[in-house]
Structures are given as C-alpha cells and as structure tokens.
Amino acid sequence: MGLALKTYPTLTAAGEALAAQATARYIGGGTLVVRDANEGDLRFDTYVSASDPELSAIAVTDGQATIGAGVTMAGIVREPALGFLAPAAKAVGGPAIRNMATVGGNLFAPTPYGDFTVALVALDASLDIEGAAVPVTDFLTGRETIYARALVRAVSFRLPAEGSFRFAKVSRIRPKGLSIVTIAAVVEERSGAITSARIAYGCMADRPIRAPAVERALIGKARTKDGIAAALAVATEGTSPPTDAIASAWYRSEVLPVHLGRLLLSP
Amino acid sequence: MTKVPVQFVLNGEEKAEFVESGATLLRALREKIGDTSVKAGCQQGTCGSCAVVVDGELRLSCLTLAERCGGCSIETTGGLAHGEVLHPLQRAFNEGFATQCGFCTPGMIMAAKALLDRNPQPSREDVVEAISGNICRCTGYEPIIQAILAAARANSLSAA
Ligand SMILES: Cc1cc2nc3c(=O)[nH]c(=O)nc-3n(C[C@H](O)[C@H](O)[C@H](O)COP(=O)(O)OP(=O)(O)OC[C@H]3O[C@@H](n4cnc5c(N)ncnc54)[C@H](O)[C@@H]3O)c2cc1C
Numbered sequence: 001m002g003l004a005l006k007t008y009p010t011l012t013a014a015g016e017a018l019a020a021q022a023t024a025r026y027i028g029g030g031t032l033v034v035r036d037a038n039e040g041d042l043r044f045d046t047y048v049s050a051s052d053p054e055l056s057a058i059a060v061t062d063g064q065a066t067i068g069a070g071v072t073m074a075g076i077v078r079e080p081a082l083g084f085l086a087p088a089a090k091a092v093g094g095p096a097i098r099n100m101a102t103v104g105g106n107l108f109a110p111t112p113y114g115d116f117t118v119a120l121v122a123l124d125a126s127l128d129i130e131g132a133a134v135p136v137t138d139f140l141t142g143r144e145t146i147y148a149r150a151l152v153r154a155v156s157f158r159l160p161a162e163g164s165f166r167f168a169k170v171s172r173i174r175p176k177g178l179s180i181v182t183i184a185a186v187v188e189e190r191s192g193a194i195t196s197a198r199i200a201y202g203c204m205a206d207r208p209i210r211a212p213a214v215e216r217a218l219i220g221k222a223r224t225k226d227g228i229a230a231a232l233a234v235a236t237e238g239t240s241p242p243t244d245a246i247a248s249a250w251y252r253s254e255v256l257p258v259h260l261g262r263l264l265l266s267p
Numbered sequence: 268m269t270k271v272p273v274q275f276v277l278n279g280e281e282k283a284e285f286v287e288s289g290a291t292l293l294r295a296l297r298e299k300i301g302d303t304s305v306k307a308g309c310q311q312g313t314c315g316s317c318a319v320v321v322d323g324e325l326r327l328s329c330l331t332l333a334e335r336c337g338g339c340s341i342e343t344t345g346g347l348a349h350g351e352v353l354h355p356l357q358r359a360f361n362e363g364f365a366t367q368c369g370f371c372t373p374g375m376i377m378a379a380k381a382l383l384d385r386n387p388q389p390s391r392e393d394v395v396e397a398i399s400g401n402i403c404r405c406t407g408y409e410p411i412i413q414a415i416l417a418a419a420r421a422n423s424l425s426a427a
C-alpha cells in the first residue's frame with residue numbers, strides 16, 4: 001500500500017492537516033515513523049511534513065538558545081555555540097541516524113530512545129507548542145494524551161553556566177548502542193558548595209524524568225565523594241526502570257548510583 | 268496505487284522516475300532505477316547496509332522517503348568505479364580481505380566515503396565512529412577499519 005506524503009509550507013498548516021485526518025502522522029527525520037511504515041504499521045496512511053525554514057534554525061543570543069524542532073543531531077554537533085550539547089547529540093544512533101534524527105522526533109521517541117531529550121530535561125527546556133510555552137517535563141507527562149498530536153515548533157533553554165552541564169549515556173556497545181541509563185546534570189557551585197542542581201535520567205522510567213530527591217540532597221554539599229554520598233543513596237527514588245533486551249530493571253537500578261557518582265565527580 | 272514523480276542526480280546522472288507514493292529511497296533505487304548496489308537488510312535503520320550519501324551526508328535509504336530527495340545528489344557504491352578502475356576504498360576492501368559475504372560492504376564503503384570526503388586523514392577512532400551504524404557479521408570489523416585507513420593513506424600518497 002502506498003503512503004501519501006503531504007508537505008506544507010508552515011507548521012501551522014501541517015497541524016491543520018493532521019487535525020483533519022486521524023490517519024495522518026507528522027514526519028520529522030523519519031527514523032521512527034518510516035521504520036513503523038516498513039514494519040507494516042497500518043494505523044497511518046499519510047505522512048505530513050512542514051518545510052518551514054524556521055524549523056531548522058538555531059538561535060543563541062543573550063544566554064538563551066532556541067532550536068527548531070527540525071534541527072538534526074548532526075546540526076547540533078555542528079553548532080559551535082552549543083558545543084556543550086554535542087555529547088548528548090552524538091549519543092543518538094550512528095552517523096547516518098544523526099544526519100536524519102531531529103530534536104522534535106527525539107521528544108516523542110519511546111524508551112530506550114530519547115537520549116537528547118534527557119539533556120533537555122536537565123536544561124529545564126521549554127517547548128513551543130502552538131505558540132504556548134510548555135515545560136519539557138509537562139510535555140513528557142502528557143505526551144501520549146494531551147500532546148499526542150501536538151506539533152512542537154522549537155525548544156528553548158537558558159545556556160548553563162560554563163562547565164555546569166554533564167552528560168553520560170551508558171550502553172553495552174561502543175561507540176553506538178542503546179541506553180542502559182542516560183544521565184544529564186546541570187550542577188552549579190559557588191565557594192566549593194553546590195548551589196543548584198537539575199538531574200535527569202533516561203531509561204529509569206518509561207520516559208525521561210527528573211530526580212528531585214537527588215537534586216535536594218546535593219544542595220549545599222561539596223562536589224566530592226563524601227559530599228555526594230547522600231544524593232547517591234537516594235539515586236533510585238521515584239524511578240521505575242523498564243526491563244528490556246538491553247538491561248533488566250534490577251540491573252539499571254544497581255548501576256545508576258555508580259554512573260551518577262562518576263558523572264557528578266567528573267571534572 | 269498513486270505514483271509520484273521523483274527526480275534526482277544519481278552518481279552524476281540525472282534520474283526521473285515515477286515511484287509509489289511514500290516509497291523509500293531504497294526501494295526507488297533498487298526496484299525502479301535498478302541500482303542494486305544498495306542493499307536491503309533490516310529496513311529498520313539498524314544494519315547500515317542501505318547507507319547512501321545524499322548531498323554529502325550519509326543517510327539510511329531504508330528510512331528516507333524518495334519523494335524527499337527531489338533535486339538531491341545521491342551517491343551509491345554503484346557509481347564509485349570508473350570502468351575497470353576501482354575506487355581506492357573498493358581496492359582497499361578487496362586487497363585487505365575486508366569483504367567476506369559482502370552484504371555489508373556497500374554500506375560500509377559509503378560510510379567510509381562520507382568520512383574520507385570530510386576528513387581525508389582520519390584517526391582509527393574516527394573510522395570506528397564513522398562505521399558505528401553499520402553491522403558486519405563476517406569480518407569482525409578489524410579488516411574493514413584497516414582497509415579504510417589504508418584507503419586514506421593511498422589517497423594522501425596520490426595527492427602528494
Ligand atoms: C537504528 C536506530 C538507532 C537509534 N538510536 C537512538 C539512540 O541511540 N538514541 C535515541 O535517543 N534515539 C535513537 N533512535 C531513535 C530516533 O532515531 C531518534 O529518537 C530521533 O531523534 C527521532 O527523530 P526523527 O526526526 O527521526 O523522528 P520521526 O521518525 O520523524 O518522528 C518520531 C515521532 O515524533 C513525532 N514528531 C517528530 N517531529 C515532531 C514535531 N516537531 N512535533 C510533533 N511531533 C513530532 C512524529 O510524528 C513521530 O510520532 C534510533 C533509531 C534507529 C532507527
């Protein structure tokens with residue numbers, strides 16, 4: 001069966017087309033959608049895309065970054081002003097996937113995917129959904145319900161202070177493998193003490209999540225082995241990791257504190 | 268079944284075809300244009316055997332819609348040799364026993380070509396990274412890595 005591809009000049013027009021046809025699906029880079037079609041997914045018969053140049057734009061001004069939802073992982077890696085995010089973009093698939101995979105598609109990618117989104121959660125990013133600013137964590141909570149057919153135009157966040165962003169993807173195969181656990185952290189320090197911490201996990205629930213217990217336990221502490229001990233003790237609080245072909249829930253819970261500790265203590 | 272026109276440059280030659288709407292570039296190349304140098308493996312993005320270079324970037328043809336390639340320049344292994352003269356990568360794969368069953372080879376070579384076009388003198392680490400989306404069940408990868416490094420050396424000798 002042939003699938004139709006309908007391309008619209010604006011995201012708004014694409015959104016109207018999606019709303020009008022229940023069997024239409026938005027296509028970003030297509031790495032997940034076309035795979036579904038190849039596997040015989042009959043729930044959709046039409047791809048909807050938008051050619052709006054704004055979707056592939058990156059703007060970094062006054063400490064604020066805005067990334068169009070159609071920017072690819074390779075596009076992030078190439079952007080000098082987003083150098084700190086390159087490790088998160090490079091964590092997605094191999095080189096060909098990174099030339100195709102978009103930021104918007106990554107927000108919708110089911111676990112064990114969504115590595116880049118873990119970074120966005122730690123950055124406390126805000127999504128532009130039909131002109132409204134939606135916090136990324138709110139979006140993720142409503143991803144399969146209120147936002148299931150919403151179109152994301154862009155993501156934006158304040159640039160983290162120099163050296164405060166850390167990212168690690170743990171996988172069995174290097175350099176490319178699916179995630180056992182992915183961790184992103186934005187930890188700011190002053191006079192040897194942690195003043196703010198945002199910690200995000202991938203593969204520790206059915207979607208990327210924050211780790212508020214860890215964040216609380218880090219405040220006021222030194223970023224040393226002893227200083228982070230209390231935070232590591234609560235590392236798995238609020239998590240419900242999946243068991244899949246990559247790792248069991250038990251294994252993920254066992255290794256999370258080890259990798260979180262290494263990440264927090266990394267230079 | 269709806270047919271849609273697609274038009275692109277394949278290995279330097281203009282191509283215009285009608286393909287089934289929503290067809291992947293992989294199907295368009297193999298079934299319509301007859302370029303069977305592009306291999307259909309998993310069709311899930313996992314194996315890399317279908318990798319081609321589109322406007323200088325490595326892509327998986329199994330996950331790319333042919334209709335989205337209008338006006339693009341596409342390179343496949345089918346276009347690398349000049350008559351009897353193999354491309355340096357093909358020669359290095361051949362001489363270095365980097366091909367056994369050969370199924371992964373076209374994708375590996377295109378991944379390597381995308382790398383060398385951008386970075387003519389890659390490190391071993393660069394090579395491993397460049398082929399990290401390509402699976403080989405036969406060689407154990409080492410001969411492939413060595414062949415790509417040998418092709419890079421041969422290129423630098425011929426450029427000198
Ligand atoms: C072999 C392979 C390896 C992979 N490895 C990884 C990995 O290591 N890490 C990882 O995180 N992911 C991985 N992925 C998954 C995927 O490639 C990425 O998550 C990618 O970022 C998805 O983006 P896309 O543009 O290709 O999405 P698409 O396939 O285009 O879309 C995915 C979903 O998102 C929706 N969507 C896309 N853009 C928007 C938008 N702007 N607004 C609203 N909805 C939108 C689509 O409707 C669809 O439901 C892998 C995939 C494959 C095939």
Ligand code: FES
Pocket residue numbers: 306307308309310311312313314315316317318327328329330
């Ligand atoms: S056939 Fe395209 S990646 Fe396997």
Ligand code: FES
Pocket residue numbers: 365366367368369370371372402403404405406
């Ligand atoms: S040579 Fe057989 S899969 Fe690589």
